[in-house]
Amino acid sequence: MAGAVALVTMAALLAGCVARPVGDFGRAQPGVLHDQVMPYAGDLIATSRKEPVSNLNQTDQEREMHDRTWRFLVAPHSRDWMFDSSVELQRTRIGRARDHQFTTERYYNWLRTTTYQSSTTRYSTVGRHILADVDTVPKTFQSICAVLEVDRQRRVALAELGSIEQSVADNVAARRTENQWHIDWFVRALNYRYDSYAYALDHLLVETPHEQSMAVDENLRRLKAWVDRANRGDFCSGGAGGGAGGGVTIPSRFQTMVYDREVVPQK
Template sequence: MVRLGAVLLAPLALAACAETGDFGRPKPNVLNDAVYPAMGAALAYQRDEPVSAYRLTDNEREMRDFGWGIVMPPLEGQRRDRILTELRRTRILPADRARLDRASYVRTLIATDYRSSRARYAKLKDDVVNDTLRVEPFFAAASRVARDDRARARALADVPEVTPAERENATARIDENGMMIAWARESLDERLDSYRYALDRLMLETPDPYSNEVASAIDAFAAVLASLRPLGPARGIFKS
């Protein structure tokens, strides 16, 4: 029944993802905030993925808020990719079923009607700069979550009479946090690739000297990502 329900509800994401709210997420509604997460948790459990019933800490919630702006495709017109991202966020789809097409960004950018061809370069630069500015806040929050998870792991070892359910929920939350951090890092790498691809396509279609400024912004973004290093659990990526 759960799998059938997912198939029936998935098309409704077309409406649910139409408007963007805070942090790049779709605006709050019953589907995104209640129905999809409940169904997604059931599906993830069936797939033997970690599912924790524990409430989110303030740091976990903040990390996720910063993360949505990183994983959600930047252009409103990228509807298919935005739907896939929301279905992955709510765990209706597993992570390996929601890979995004790097050409989606530039296809949408070129299809958007601008009065000036240079405006597309400006939009590309703005998106690159915005993503560069998202890196530090997200990984600062991720570092706090990693600190809390180390405390959680120590508590599992030290607290007497930990029940099987408590152990399962605690370890699952540690794994869920690691999955979110890894997703954000994966998304940043994908976006860097899509921005480079977009700049090349724009140069083929509408060459413009402003491309040099865009290339410099992309290089700065790449340098920030190169400063990130693995730390802690295998799925955790934190700022050095």
């Protein structure tokens, strides 16, 4: 058994050097390697680590959640700034969670070293990336809410059906843990994106100041409402996210900025 696990581990690690293919709207493309081979290897490895591993059939809601959250876990638009290969190892459970170690300057470093004809294009790029997140996060929240409801229904069914074997109950508990781990991962990824965008905007303000930064900051404030909801675990209340702050307006960095009014003599 140990030899088989070692062989599968080696093959999976080699396969993990290739990031998972992404299709329209950042959703993962299906494939045997990434959907069957690597997850099978990951389940063996996770079991050897004494982690909960379920073998329940995946519901449509769980599949939808995994597809929609995937675009937030990776960043194909910016050359692996979110470490796509290591993310795939984490997703398939071949490797342990590493996203805790991600640092926020990586996105800005990619941005500033990418050649643009105009420095203002970098502001446009950040703004587009934030809006793409804002546009897709509502459906992602809905998919998470649907999975939370599936887990609740499983618990209710177990409580009402006394003839269900303990092994099935253990399977349900393991799947609930797996789902929660994935949701927690999404929340961390959403926070990481927000922090990375904020870091980039702050540094762009210093490096190449421009009034276009105000529009980007407004997009960032819209994303912050969703980040706050995710941190509260509020995936099911509905709404567009903008009112999720309970009437509290998130202050713009421009509202609190102390402007430099020094007059520089012209030579």
